[in-house]
Amino acid sequence: MRVVILAGGTGGAKLAEGLQAVLPQGDLTVVVNTGDDTERHGLLVMPDHDAILYMLSGRFDFERGWGVAGESWTVMEALAEYGEEAWFRLGDHDFATHIARHARLAGGTRLTTAVRGLQAATGIPSVILPMTDTPVRTEIRIDEGWLDFQDYFVRRRQVPDVREVRFAGIDVARPTGDVLEVLVSADAIVIGPSNPIVSVGPILAVPGMREALAAARLRGAPVAAVSPIIGGKALKGPAGRMLTSLGMESSALGVARRYADLIDVMVIDRVDEALVPVIEALGPRTVATDTIMADDAGRARVARSVLESMGRPV
């Protein structure tokens, strides 16, 4: 059963990890947001791709919430001594990821092939595909003006209210052939519980991506979305406040409204069960279940629930 998940940050990565655990080896493909990507010290850093890579290869630091477990910081400290900006912290293992990717890109390899090489080296059975090979960069407008995404997300710790979001480079971006191929042969497609605006948003904004999802549904592959908002709040990250400051509702309903025309099934948390009829009125069949993914068992449980909600039980 070929399952595709569209994912950004931690929530989507956790569900991807759960899906990898419950599906037969090799059946999972993750299409990952690249809007968070950034150039640090002349190296391409891909926070969402790498969170998923580390999670799927069992190296993610769940305690810190990002990066590799047991990380060391020698390079970053030495870089700071050379006067390099140090607010965007990168560990030694993380640097190795960025250097290995940079080496491939500097050799003329396209982005998808470069990251596939890293994934293969870690031995993960799943495939992680960048949504596109060309640079897309999420930018955030706060009252003071436009910021690069990581400037808002890391340096300013998501404190300022978000007034507007744009994806630089999105007009000329296209889904890669690799992405189109997995969508055209998918048996089920999941929109992960990632920030709907800045994690899933860029993926859906790639010209041709919505049409590829619509085509998959036309040939019978169900699309389900999992709400990252539980009881009106995001478990982690700024999704809740971002929805509100952009004039949307910080609730599973607000999320469902963004996806309603794209999906067959909406999966929300049990605490939001009262919203089921309201969301169903928008179109998608709606399932309320425990969506907290606190550990391996939780991630596998949610993965099973989501597959079951689409009529694709494992």
Add this chain to the structure above:
Amino acid sequence: MRVVILAGGTGGAKLAEGLQAVLPQGDLTVVVNTGDDTERHGLLVMPDHDAILYMLSGRFDFERGWGVAGESWTVMEALAEYGEEAWFRLGDHDFATHIARHARLAGGTRLTTAVRGLQAATGIPSVILPMTDTPVRTEIRIDEGWLDFQDYFVRRRQVPDVREVRFAGIDVARPTGDVLEVLVSADAIVIGPSNPIVSVGPILAVPGMREALAAARLRGAPVAAVSPIIGGKALKGPAGRMLTSLGMESSALGVARRYADLIDVMVIDRVDEALVPVIEALGPRTVATDTIMADDAGRARVARSVLESMGRPV
């Protein structure tokens, strides 16, 4: 007193360190070979520049003979797991140097400015100038064919006989304005005890460099060379065998022959005292002294001897 030393690997770096120790702060400029430079993992690595940087900033690992003392290897090990070539070992602190330089170069900074930024951050009082800003790459012909320098030097451990040496990119290389400026105002110029073929050779092969040395001598600045060959052998590295396999003599005389038309003074080791009249017959006044630089005191002693040999005592 403005002193310039042309230097490559360890020997030249040690004399540079001795000169920095005995000269007033800021009086030393090193013009460094860039022919050893190489791209590793998409990053520019400058073995000679960095050896000198580490030595002048008190971080050189004298025990290992290269890199930073107390080095760790986390990044290299992680890179090897990603399938990157690992025969050219780079430590975590070394990686920080290459990343910080790469960051500056990726921002469009020219090589000299990029490395001056790193030097300034370490607080060293001396200046290290690349011989040129454009890529020059030393290539070595062995019986099997042409090799990149580091392939010969590190991977093949200098075992094969050297049949020919060339410097790719040398025709279009020019001494930088920074290099010409220090040569035009130098009070004394030293050719360090580095490999005359692959360390000093590329520097002297930059079109315009020999003329700049000749111009300095014309206005009265003495040029001295220090032999890296002691008792017929190099203390370290392949200089001796390289001279022989290229049809030259592995001796202080062989070295003097290469520099005779460029220098006023030849400094050789006391064990080679018998060669003094033979070398003087070539032209340069010749001084035999203890040239072993085993520790701080030794490096300072040789530095003083060399300056004294040029009539520039400190």
